[in-house]
Structures are given as C-alpha cells and as structure tokens.
Amino acid sequence: MRNKLVFVLCVLAAGILCWQLYNILLILPNEKDQGAIYRIVYFHVPAIFTGFMGFFVALGASGMYLGTRNLKYDAFAAAVTEVSLAFATVVLATGMIWGRIIWGIWWTWDARLTTMLVCWLIYAGYLMLRRAIDEPTQRARLSAVVSIFGCTDILIVWKSIEWWRTQHPAPVLSVREGGGMAPGMEAPIYWNWLALMCLAAVLVMIRMRQENMSREIDSLRRLAHSY
Amino acid sequence: MKDLRSEFRTKEALNASFAFSVVILVLFSFAFDPSSEQMQTISGGLLWLVFSFAGALILNRSFARELQNDCLDALISSPAPAGAIFMGKTLANFLLLMIVELASLAVFAIFYDSHFGSQLGSIALVIALGTWGITVIGTMFSALTVNLRMREMMLPTLVYPLLVPALMAAMTLTTDLMNGVPFGKENMIWLRVLAGFDFIYSILAVVFIDVVLVG
Numbered sequence: 001m002r003n004k005l006v007f008v009l010c011v012l013a014a015g016i017l018c019w020q021l022y023n024i025l026l027i028l029p030n031e032k033d034q035g036a037i038y039r040i041v042y043f044h045v046p047a048i049f050t051g052f053m054g055f056f057v058a059l060g061a062s063g064m065y066l067g068t069r070n071l072k073y074d075a076f077a078a079a080v081t082e083v084s085l086a087f088a089t090v091v092l093a094t095g096m097i098w099g100r101i102i103w104g105i106w107w108t109w110d111a112r113l114t115t116m117l118v119c120w121l122i123y124a125g126y127l128m129l130r131r132a133i134d135e136p137t138q139r140a141r142l143s144a145v146v147s148i149f150g151c152t153d154i155l156i157v158w159k160s161i162e163w164w165r166t167q168h169p170a171p172v173l174s175v176r177e178g179g180g181m182a183p184g185m186e187a188p189i190y191w192n193w194l195a196l197m198c199l200a201a202v203l204v205m206i207r208m209r210q211e212n213m214s215r216e217i218d219s220l221r222r223l224a225h226s227y
Numbered sequence: 228m229k230d231l232r233s234e235f236r237t238k239e240a241l242n243a244s245f246a247f248s249v250v251i252l253v254l255f256s257f258a259f260d261p262s263s264e265q266m267q268t269i270s271g272g273l274l275w276l277v278f279s280f281a282g283a284l285i286l287n288r289s290f291a292r293e294l295q296n297d298c299l300d301a302l303i304s305s306p307a308p309a310g311a312i313f314m315g316k317t318l319a320n321f322l323l324l325m326i327v328e329l330a331s332l333a334v335f336a337i338f339y340d341s342h343f344g345s346q347l348g349s350i351a352l353v354i355a356l357g358t359w360g361i362t363v364i365g366t367m368f369s370a371l372t373v374n375l376r377m378r379e380m381m382l383p384t385l386v387y388p389l390l391v392p393a394l395m396a397a398m399t400l401t402t403d404l405m406n407g408v409p410f411g412k413e414n415m416i417w418l419r420v421l422a423g424f425d426f427i428y429s430i431l432a433v434v435f436i437d438v439v440l441v442g
C-alpha cells in the first residue's frame with residue numbers, strides 16, 4: 001500500500017513538473033524587465049512554500065512526540081525536517097542565481113535572505129544534534145525541544161522583515177494583494193508547488209521508512225548484546 | 228545561589244571570560260582602524276560579539292560543572308522543581324555575564340574613546356535585556372547539550388542562530404545609543420523585539436526545561 005502511494009505520488013509529481021516545464025520554457029513569454037531569468041521564480045517560490053510548510057509540520061510532529069512519547073512522531077519530524085532543509089537549500093541556491101543576474105551580486109544581507117540563512121542554520125544544527133545523541137528517546141526528546149525553539153525563532157526573524165529595509169522583491173502573488181503577475185504567469189507557481197509537495201511527501205515517506213528500520217536494527221542489536 | 232557562591236570562590240569562569248573579552252577587544256583594534264568614523268558605526272556590533280563570545284564561555288560550564296560526582300542527577304532528583312533549578316542557574320549566569328560585560332564596557336570606553344555617558348542608563352537597560360536573552364537561551368541549551376559528546380561545539384552552533392533576533396536588536400540599539408541617539412520612534416521597535424524575545428523564550432524555557440532535564 002505504502003509502496004503504491006509512493007509510486008503514484010512520484011508519477012504525479014513527474015507529470016506535473018514535465019507539463020509545467022514545457023509551459024514555462026516554451027509557452028510563457030519572457031518577463032518585460034527581467035528577461036528569461038524570471039523563470040527561476042517557478043521553482044524558488046514553490047520550494048520556499050514547501051520548505052516552510054515542512055518546518056511547521058515538523059513543529060507539529062515534535063509537539064505530538066512530546067505529548068504522546070511515540071517514536072513514530074519523532075521519525076516523522078526528523079524526516080520532514082531533513083527534506084525541508086533540502087528545499088531550503090534549493091531556495092537559497094535559486095535565489096542566489098537570480099540575484100547574480102538581476103542584482104549583480106550573489107548575496108546581500110537583506111532581511112529575507114538573512115532569515116532564510118538563519119533558518120537553514122537552525123535546522124542544520126537540529127540535524128547535527130540528532131547525530132550527536134545515540135540514545136533514541138533522549139534524541140527524540142531533545143530534538144523536539146530544539147525544533148519548537150527553532151520554529152518560534154523563525155517567526156520572530158520573519159516579523160523583522162517588515163521592520164528592516166528590504167531589497168527582496170515584494171510579494172507578487174494575488175493572494176497577498178501583490179497582483180503584479182499576469183494570470184497566466186501565476187498558475188505555474190501553484191502547479192509546481194503541488195508537484196514539489198508530492199515530491200516532498202515521497203521523500204518523507206522513504207526517509208521515514210529508513211528511520212524506522214534503523215531504529216529496529218538498533219533495538220535488535222541492543223537485544224543481541226544483552227544476551 | 229549555590230552557583231554564584233562556587234563561582235565567587237574560584238572566580239575561574241569570571242576571570243577567564245573577562246580576560247577573553249579583553250583579548251577580543253584588543254584583536255578588534257587590528258581588524259579595524261580604531262579611531263575612524265567607521266568604529267562609531269560598528270561599536271554596537273563589536274560589543275555584542277564580545278558579549279556573546281564571553282557568554283558562551285560561562286554558559287558552557289553552567290551545567291557541565293554538575294557532571295562531576297553526579298551532581299546533576301542529585302540536583303534533578305532533589306525536591307526542587309526543574310524550573311526552579313533552571314531559573315537559579317539562569318539568574319546566576321545573568322549576574323556573572325553582566326559583571327563581565329560591564330567590565331568589558333569600561334575597557335571598551337577606554338580603548339576606543341567612546342563617549343556614551345549621557346546614555347548610560349539606556350545602554351544599561353539594553354545590555355540587561357540582551358544579556359537576559361543570551362542567558363535564557365544559553366542556559367536552556369547548556370542543559371540540553373550537557374550529556375553530549377561534542378558539548379563545547381554543539382552549544383554555540385545551536386545557540387547563536389537562535390540568538391539572531393536578540394543580537395540584531397541589541398546591536399542596533401547599542402550603536403544608536405553609543406552615537407548619542409536616544410530611544411525614540413525609530414528604534415523603539417527594536418526595544419520591543421528585544422523585550423518580546425526575552426519574554427517568549429523565558430516562558431518557553433520554563434515550560435520545556437522539565438522535558439529536557441527530567442524526561
């Protein structure tokens with residue numbers, strides 16, 4: 001059942017991505033000011049939506065773990081965080097490529113960029129912490145606390161965007177009253193978001209299975225040693 | 228109280244972190260032209276870097292010193308609630324760090340010819356708020372990392388990114404105050420960020436310390 005779901009989501013993601021790549025590269029015209037490079041937004045924005053959503057899901061899962069002490073939630077939180085960190089890396093990388101073309105620099109210490117980098121560092125620390133603890137329940141407990149602290153921090157840093165001067169383009173999606181994009185140009189963002197969410201779900205499921213298996217192996221090894 | 232007493236008996240961490248701050252302050256004079264205008268605009272940042280480095284030295288030892296003779300287990304199994312142990316530790320760290328900071332501030336004023344006398348009260352307020360942020364997060368993570376293999380490395384890696392909002396606010400405010408700009412409409416928002424940060428994390432830390440220390 002699980003395998004079938006993974007397969008279906010995989011096909012769905014691949015299908016949407018191929019269709020949208022065709023749409024983005026061959027059908028949509030260049031943007032008036034930015035030229036061809038604007039197309040990177042179709043991966044930049046969906047990736048950040050997916051990544052942030054993942055961090056919030058990880059927050060929920062960490063809370064659930066502390067509430068129930070069921071290691072299943074810990075495995076889920078770890079898998080989601082790892083995948084979201086990959087998407088956060090995509091956001092940073094695509095953003096830097098775009099910035100190099102449009103701003104002429106790879107990086108600027110703008111509030112949004114800094115927020116993203118801090119976010120990345122916090123969750124990289126989370127994963128490092130997981131590696132530094134051997135005992136599964138202790139690892140689950142401590143990393144859940146770190147996840148909760150980290151997510152709160154992201155929210156505070158996020159708020160500071162409004163207060164610090166920002167160089168990052170303002171939101172252009174119509175849902176946030178940006179209204180700067182032509183309707184045909186906005187749709188691929190949402191389609192790609194859907195595709196990336198499917199992809200993220202697939203990766204999380206695979207990662208979770210690994211996590212569960214490694215815990216099982218670990219407990220078997222402990223059992224073997226105790227004889 | 229116990230922490231303060233044992234610290235004042237040996238003064239190990241206090242001396243070490245103060246000496247360390249002075250060394251950093253001296254090193255900064257090689258990195259930047261100490262008499263330039265530039266120095267004025269980065270003074271807040273410099274000070275907070277020194278403070279947070281000095282803080283890491285003190286915080287690293289906060290829970291680690293209880294490992295000898297299994298003191299930590301004794302503390303946890305004592306009738307005192309985990310929140311009380313945590314608050315005691317945090318207050319002790321706060322006081323120690325404040326002492327180091329005020330001393331380094333004096334050294335900074337002498338070395339870098341800073342005139343912030345008129346804003347001294349406001350600066351003290353910012354330093355107190357910023358230090359509380361550092362110690363609350365730092366003590367929490369000191370408890371969290373105490374049993375880890377790479378304790379000394381994990382603590383700063385986890386703590387500094389989390390401190391970003393507090394340090395950002397404290398640096399902006401300190402630079403303003405150092406240059407004689409009082410609290411006003413412009414920088415009030417940062418004071419609120421700083422106070423909000425302290426408030427949120429104090430509550431979070433007290434709520435979660437039980438999970439971290441006891442399980």
